[in-house]
Amino acid sequence: MLVENNVALQPYNSFGIVARAQRLVRVREEADVAQLMASPEWPGGATPTARPFVLGGGSNLVITGDVKPLVLKVEIPGRRVVEETPRGWVVEGGAGENWHDFVAWTLAQGLPGMENLALIPGTVGASPVQNIGAYGVELQDRFHSLEAVDLQTGQPFTLDAAQCGFGYRDSVFKHVPAGEKGFGLEGRALITRVRFWLPKPWKPVLGYLDLERKMAETGIHAPDAQQIFDWIVAIRRAKLPDPAVIGNAGSFFKNPTVTPEQCADIIARDPKVVHYPMADGSIKLAAGWLIDACGWKGKSVGNAGVYEKQALVLVNRGGREHPCTGGEVMTLAKAIQTSVYERFGIRLEPEPVVV
Numbered sequence: 001m002l003v004e005n006n007v008a009l010q011p012y013n014s015f016g017i018v019a020r021a022q023r024l025v026r027v028r029e030e031a032d033v034a035q036l037m038a039s040p041e042w043p044g045g046a047t048p049t050a051r052p053f054v055l056g057g058g059s060n061l062v063i064t065g066d067v068k069p070l071v072l073k074v075e076i077p078g079r080r081v082v083e084e085t086p087r088g089w090v091v092e093g094g095a096g097e098n099w100h101d102f103v104a105w106t107l108a109q110g111l112p113g114m115e116n117l118a119l120i121p122g123t124v125g126a127s128p129v130q131n132i133g134a135y136g137v138e139l140q141d142r143f144h145s146l147e148a149v150d151l152q153t154g155q156p157f158t159l160d161a162a163q164c165g166f167g168y169r170d171s172v173f174k175h176v177p178a179g180e181k182g183f184g185l186e187g188r189a190l191i192t193r194v195r196f197w198l199p200k201p202w203k204p205v206l207g208y209l210d211l212e213r214k215m216a217e218t219g220i221h222a223p224d225a226q227q228i229f230d231w232i233v234a235i236r237r238a239k240l241p242d243p244a245v246i247g248n249a250g251s252f253f254k255n256p257t258v259t260p261e262q263c264a265d266i267i268a269r270d271p272k273v274v275h276y277p278m279a280d281g282s283i284k285l286a287a288g289w290l291i292d293a294c295g296w297k298g299k300s301v302g303n304a305g306v307y308e309k310q311a312l313v314l315v316n317r318g319g320r321e322h323p324c325t326g327g328e329v330m331t332l333a334k335a336i337q338t339s340v341y342e343r344f345g346i347r348l349e350p351e352p353v354v355v
């Protein structure tokens, strides 16, 4: 186990923001964590300031300056089929595996179920943190369990779905621990492996408008999982910027939910507002539409901008050479929040982690 000093973080965040980690350790197996915790390098995890920062794929991250806490970069590899039963398969990925490659691997093994989650940037270990989701499937729909190490005690532990407290782009891993007025495991759990449950018989999830369009265009009404995977890849490529080309962190804001009364009020003023009724009676609004309606598409603050094809995505317009700063991203985000609040009375909540 090697502690690296003054490490450039630009390659490790999908915005391509320039920043440095004072100290960084690469975690390649569970034993690395135990070894680190026993060494004098370990800062102790008890207080929020001393707590290490766990870095996955950096695809849901805005870095606003050099990172002072010890950075644990999770690089644990591994893909395996854990078991097959008459009811389904359990597959496992090391936390450091690239998410999209892992999804592609499951399909190559003939195991369908994760195809709607193709091309989401990031790592397997980060996927439960914000309960990633797309095109009608959320991670929690395919989640089995995960392995993690407690950064306070050094003990490994397992969590099932209920213990992860999944919500819309939310989980226990995004909330501060008990004792700090929270109930969560933020900064406390280092996820090492994630297991997924792929039920038999496979059922395609095709309810999303973009997928219905693909079926109509191609005349394929009973696509297999690989076909759906290919469509999702094409849909995402057409709409979302490739972080390897234009830095970004995916959707920057969560889609807000409002009461039917609030929604009726907005519809009275803006009849075109995109809204979806939810099972619990609330109404979800498309944040991208709200931002677009406020005229933000294509606007910039310094080198941080609002993507021309999808107002929900903030992008780095300066490339690797003259990248935006985290400060510019957050100034732009705050200006968007203010204008959406002034026009619609809705507070947009950012999706990425800000450090």
Ligand code: EPU
Pocket: 133, 134, 135, 136, 239, 249, 250, 251, 252, 253, 254, 255, 274, 286, 287, 288, 289, 292, 297, 309, 310, 311, 312, 351
């Ligand atoms: N819209 C606009 N203008 C825009 C952007 C969107 O009018 O600039 C409208 C669209 O026309 C559409 C609606 O808003 O009617 C919703 O847009 P879209 O279908 O593109 O999906 P989204 O709600 O913006 C969510 C997820 C994405 C996920 C897609 C597909 C969130 C915050 N985002 O986006 O997730 O890929 O659905 O399922 O829930 C991510 O979290 O990083 C992410 C990319």
